[in-house]
Amino acid sequence: MRYDGSPDVSDAIVQVENLKKSYGPVEAVRGVSFEVREGEVFGLLGPNGAGKTTTVEILEGLRRPDDGHVRVCGLDPQRSGTAFKQEIGAVLQSTALPDLMRVDEALALFSSFYARRRNTEELIKRFGLEEKRKARYMHLSGGQKQRLALALALVNEPRVVFLDEPTAGLDPQVRREIYDIIEELKRDCKTILLTTHYIEEAERLCDRVAIIDHGKVMALGTPRELKARSAGTTRIQVRLARAAQDGALEKLEGVADCRQFEDSYVLHSRRPPQTIVALVKHLEAEDNELHSLEIAAPSLEDVFIEMTGRRLRE
Amino acid sequence: MRNTWILTAIRMRLALRNKAFFFFSVVMPLMFLFFFATVFGKGESSRVAYSLGQVLALTVMGSFWGLSVQLVIFRERGILRRFHLAPVAAFELLASSVIANYILVFPTIIVEFLLARWVFHMTQWGNLAGAFVLVSLGAVTFSALGLIVASVTNNMQETQVICNIVWMGFLFLSGATVPLPIFPVFMQRAALFVPATYLVTGLQKVLVRGDRLSTLGPDIFALLICFVFGLIVSVQLFRWEPEERLPGRAKLWAAAAVIPFLLLGAWEISHGGHRSEFISTFPSAPSR
Numbered sequence: 001m002r003y004d005g006s007p008d009v010s011d012a013i014v015q016v017e018n019l020k021k022s023y024g025p026v027e028a029v030r031g032v033s034f035e036v037r038e039g040e041v042f043g044l045l046g047p048n049g050a051g052k053t054t055t056v057e058i059l060e061g062l063r064r065p066d067d068g069h070v071r072v073c074g075l076d077p078q079r080s081g082t083a084f085k086q087e088i089g090a091v092l093q094s095t096a097l098p099d100l101m102r103v104d105e106a107l108a109l110f111s112s113f114y115a116r117r118r119n120t121e122e123l124i125k126r127f128g129l130e131e132k133r134k135a136r137y138m139h140l141s142g143g144q145k146q147r148l149a150l151a152l153a154l155v156n157e158p159r160v161v162f163l164d165e166p167t168a169g170l171d172p173q174v175r176r177e178i179y180d181i182i183e184e185l186k187r188d189c190k191t192i193l194l195t196t197h198y199i200e201e202a203e204r205l206c207d208r209v210a211i212i213d214h215g216k217v218m219a220l221g222t223p224r225e226l227k228a229r230s231a232g233t234t235r236i237q238v239r240l241a242r243a244a245q246d247g248a249l250e251k252l253e254g255v256a257d258c259r260q261f262e263d264s265y266v267l268h269s270r271r272p273p274q275t276i277v278a279l280v281k282h283l284e285a286e287d288n289e290l291h292s293l294e295i296a297a298p299s300l301e302d303v304f305i306e307m308t309g310r311r312l313r314e
Numbered sequence: 315m316r317n318t319w320i321l322t323a324i325r326m327r328l329a330l331r332n333k334a335f336f337f338f339s340v341v342m343p344l345m346f347l348f349f350f351a352t353v354f355g356k357g358e359s360s361r362v363a364y365s366l367g368q369v370l371a372l373t374v375m376g377s378f379w380g381l382s383v384q385l386v387i388f389r390e391r392g393i394l395r396r397f398h399l400a401p402v403a404a405f406e407l408l409a410s411s412v413i414a415n416y417i418l419v420f421p422t423i424i425v426e427f428l429l430a431r432w433v434f435h436m437t438q439w440g441n442l443a444g445a446f447v448l449v450s451l452g453a454v455t456f457s458a459l460g461l462i463v464a465s466v467t468n469n470m471q472e473t474q475v476i477c478n479i480v481w482m483g484f485l486f487l488s489g490a491t492v493p494l495p496i497f498p499v500f501m502q503r504a505a506l507f508v509p510a511t512y513l514v515t516g517l518q519k520v521l522v523r524g525d526r527l528s529t530l531g532p533d534i535f536a537l538l539i540c541f542v543f544g545l546i547v548s549v550q551l552f553r554w555e556p557e558e559r560l561p562g563r564a565k566l567w568a569a570a571a572v573i574p575f576l577l578l579g580a581w582e583i584s585h586g587g588h589r590s591e592f593i594s595t596f597p598s599a600p601s602r
Contacts, residue, residue: 062398062555082401090399095392100331105324112320113400152396 013038013160013191014059019068021054028054030215031068036160039189041182043206045196045300047310051215052195053093056164059193060090073159086115089158091149093165093195099138103129103148106137107155114156123151127181143174150181161185163194167201179204199301211304218307226303233257233268235296236275240265241289248286252278259305266305268298317402321410322417329418338380340422343373347426351434354493359437360522364493366430367518370445371490373422374452375510377415378484379477381460385411386473389464394554404552408545412457419453444520444527451537452513458544459509459571465551466565484510489518507579509572512536536574543571 012035021029029051036042044052057063059070061077061084070077073087097106107120124133127147132140140148146166153161163182167175175198182205185192196202202209203223210220219226233256244265250258254271269275272295283290304310329335350365385408388394397407430436463480467473485491487501488510494502505511512533519525527534547567551560 060399062395085399085401088399092392092395092399095396097396098328098388098393100328101324105327109320109324110400113317113402 011037013073014042014193015069015071016055016059017069019055019058019070020066021051021058021063022066028215029058029065032212032215032217033068034210034217034220036191036193038159038191040207041186041192041194041205043194043196043202043209044212045199045202045206045209045304046212047197050197050212052212053164054215055212056090056162056193056195057092060088060092060162061085062092086156087159088162089153089156089160090162091146091153091164091166093168095149097137097148099136101137102134103137103140104133106148107151110152111155116157118155118157120155123154127151128177142170143177146170146174146178147181150178154185158190160191160193163192165195165197167196167198175201199299202300209300211300211307213304213308213310219303223300226300227298229303229306233270233298233302234272235294235298235302236267236269236272236279237292237294237296238265238267238279239263239291239293240283241291244282244288245286248282249279252282254278257306264292266302268302268306315406317406318409318413321402321406322413325410325414326418329414335380335418339373339376339418340425343369343376343422343426344429346372347429347434351430355434357435359435362430362434362436363438363440363521364518366426366436367521368490368493368514369426370423370449370517370521371452371488371510371514372485373426374419374449374513375456375484375490377419377453378456378460378463379481381411381415381457382463382467382473382477383470385461385464386467386470389553390470390556392556395556398554404554405549408461408548408552411461412454412545415457416450416453419449423449438524440521441524441526444525444530445517447527447534448513448516448520448530448537451534451541452517455509455513455537455541455544458541458548461548462544462551462568462571465548465553466560466568468559469556483508487511489514503579503583506582507576509536509540509575512575512578532578536578539574540571543573547571 014036016035017033019029019032020027032051032055034042044055046052054063058065059072059077064078072084075084075087077084101109104120104124107123111117111120124130127150129144129147129151132144135144137145137148150163150166153163166182167178170178179201182192182194186205194201194205206223208220208222209226211218211226219229243260249255249265249267252267252275254269254275255267256270257268259266267275267279276293280290347366347369350368351362354365355362394407427439431439459480460477463473463476467476487505488494488508489505490510494505494511494515497505516530516533519530520527547570551564551567553560
């Protein structure tokens with residue numbers, strides 16, 4: 001990777017190095033670095049306020065970085081102007097269209113700004129908007145607005161698509177519909193940079209994930225690589241009638257790590273059967289009760305918890 | 315330039331679907347016409363022409379409110395940032411709103427002329443070419459002033475406060491609603507510093523007396539300079555993002571757009587002139 005103006009020899013289509021951005025005294029992004037390869041679905045996974053949106057909006061050219069180097073398709077988003085905008089498509093986290101604009105008008109309008117254009121009729125069909133073709137933006141449901149936003153992101157056949165929390169606030173059914181669309185884009189080998197705080201979204205859709213928190217990349221790799229960091233442990237989540245004594249659960253047999261979250265405890269165990277037996281005995285001795293117990297293989301959330309001590313949605 | 319025309323077309327289409335636009339840009343000006351022509355016109359042709367000048371100015375000045383509020387709504391709702399992603403420049407976006415407004419104002423202006431002539435018995439047309447030039451200049455100048463307000467305010471609340479204050483000045487200190495000859499002398503003098511006064515009196519002169527454009531040089535020049543400054547300042551201060559804030563001193567740029575009117579007002583007061591004379595008396599008889 002070269003940032004000195006010499007020809008770009010990396011196969012990365014998005015390059016971010018030591019990116020920094022502050023809003024007054026708040027450091028939103030504190031030295032973020034990563035690369036996205038062509039045809040890859042890359043995820044930025046982190047809680048709200050982690051710096052995901054700021055990072056993506058800098059890559060989209062909407063915000064100016066304080067420091068660091070950014071290249072998208074070999075272009076500087078701040079300096080390359082129209083040439084840069086021709087290459088990208090995006091679904092923004094907070095945006096809208098004029099209330100009275102119709103679906104077909106919006107697609108025709110935005111496609112008309114670009115040199116390279118997709119057939120808007122094809123997009124309407126692909127995103128299941130045929131029945132809403134003449135509907136005004138104000139009359140669309142949340143899911144329909146999001147499908148329109150995805151269609152608008154593709155009107156110019158972009159080389160890189162940025163999806164900032166594309167399913168935030170949508171109900172599970174609509175969320176699955178959006179997943180199907182993104183998987184379709186993935187099959188078309190589109191380069192996608194996705195931000196999310198949904199574990200299942202990152203695990204299902206992303207080839208590689210950067211876990212980001214407090215403006216820094218905490219870990220980066222494929223979901224499998226990241227989960228391998230918790231290899232050898234099983235996640236046991238329990239809810240008790242009363243809070244356990246400090247440090248008591250950590251001492252149970254096989255427990256590698258124990259953290260408390262509101263009304264539940266998450267234990268990572270190397271020997272789950274022994275841990276469960278020890279847990280039951282401990283509760284009996286303490287005259288405490290077990291309200292629920294869930295056992296699962298470690299997820300990306302466990303990786304996040306291990307690194308930050310917090311849950312993604314805290 | 316291509317994007318400007320594309321945006322102009324869509325803005326016009328959206329405006330024509332908007333009931334509020336229809337009410338404020340068509341119904342309300344026509345209500346003013348009926349009210350003024352009845353109360354002030356009293357069936358006398360020159361007085362109807364005088365009132366028509368007021369109504370045309372009000373119709374044209376409406377763009378001040380419309381454009382400023384629309385731009386702030388677009389910014390606050392994140393609509394502008396969607397356009398920012400596309401290869402669209404701030405100038406194209408602003409110019410399209412001025413052009414769309416300019417085109418949309420003319421049907422109402424024509425209806426007002428025809429009603430004044432056929433319903434309220436205005437017997438002469440006045441200097442139609444002069445009226446066309448002043449309406450055109452007024453439409454783009456007051457659009458630009460609206461864009462300046464949108465550029466210097468940070469949210470809708472601020473926009474409404476500033477628009478209301480400025481709009482009150484435009485309405486009541488320019489002769490657009492209350493004829494200036496009714497005012498005491500000190501208020502007539504204050505009116506000489508209000509941009510709207512030059513539009514209202516300019517229109518009244520060309521409609522009532524059929525004045526040639528050559529006699530309205532300073533008025534036209536002031537409106538033109540205000541438009542150019544207004545557009546430049548609003549492009550310079552344009553913000554795509556709702557949370558972007560403007561430094562306090564940048565707001566002073568807005569004052570640049572009204573400098574021509576301050577100079578004209580000061581000149582008029584110190585030297586006296588036909589404008590001062592015009593705003594102190596009602597027209598007595600038609601010129602032709």
